[in-house]
Amino acid sequence: MGMNGDILQVLFSEEQLRQKCAELGARISRDYEGKNLLMVSVLKGSVVFMADLMRHITVPCSIDFMAVSSYGSGVKTSGVVKIIKDLDIDLAGRDILIVEDILDSGMTLTYLTELLRDRGPASIRIAALLDKPSRRRANVQPDYVGYVVPDEFVVGYGLDYDEKYRNLPYVGILKPAVYTR
Ligand code: IMP
Numbered sequence: 001m002g003m004n005g006d007i008l009q010v011l012f013s014e015e016q017l018r019q020k021c022a023e024l025g026a027r028i029s030r031d032y033e034g035k036n037l038l039m040v041s042v043l044k045g046s047v048v049f050m051a052d053l054m055r056h057i058t059v060p061c062s063i064d065f066m067a068v069s070s071y072g073s074g075v076k077t078s079g080v081v082k083i084i085k086d087l088d089i090d091l092a093g094r095d096i097l098i099v100e101d102i103l104d105s106g107m108t109l110t111y112l113t114e115l116l117r118d119r120g121p122a123s124i125r126i127a128a129l130l131d132k133p134s135r136r137r138a139n140v141q142p143d144y145v146g147y148v149v150p151d152e153f154v155v156g157y158g159l160d161y162d163e164k165y166r167n168l169p170y171v172g173i174l175k176p177a178v179y180t181r
């Protein structure tokens, strides 16, 4: 049964995700007409979303990658963030769109947004494929959201548990037995 057997329920299918990227890409393309768009992917969870979303952006844009890690492991976030890989591109005058897989407590993005704001970009917005507002601890809202999800641990389409399941083409709820055993 493999990875699929660890999934309690499929929340968003490959086809739904494809549709969602097209829809968000169209909105972002309208909003960034005449701007200086730089899409910043937060590794590693957002790579799949980034790769699909960027192909629906019809205005000129650059991409860059950043890797951060929140201290502590497992399914809870600690709010303390360490930069593992910084951006290569100068942010001055750029219209930054941070691309995230999921906005949970919001601690990671609050930290990141403040850090990037100090580098003089023209604007900063956030695109999150998934939003888990019930767990928010920081005052941060995504400007573009794919789906709002319940307080369950989800994997697939880039999202991992213990570095696994990122390659599932859909988003699904992980069986709690997988992370409690
Ligand atoms: P935040 O700082 O709590 O918003 O943490 C967001 C990060 O935690 C995401 O980028 C994910 O890497 C991870 N995360 C939060 N919830 C989930 C989940 O349900 N599945 C997989 N990763 C998650």
Ligand code: MG
Binding pocket: 045, 160
């Ligand atoms: Mg993760």
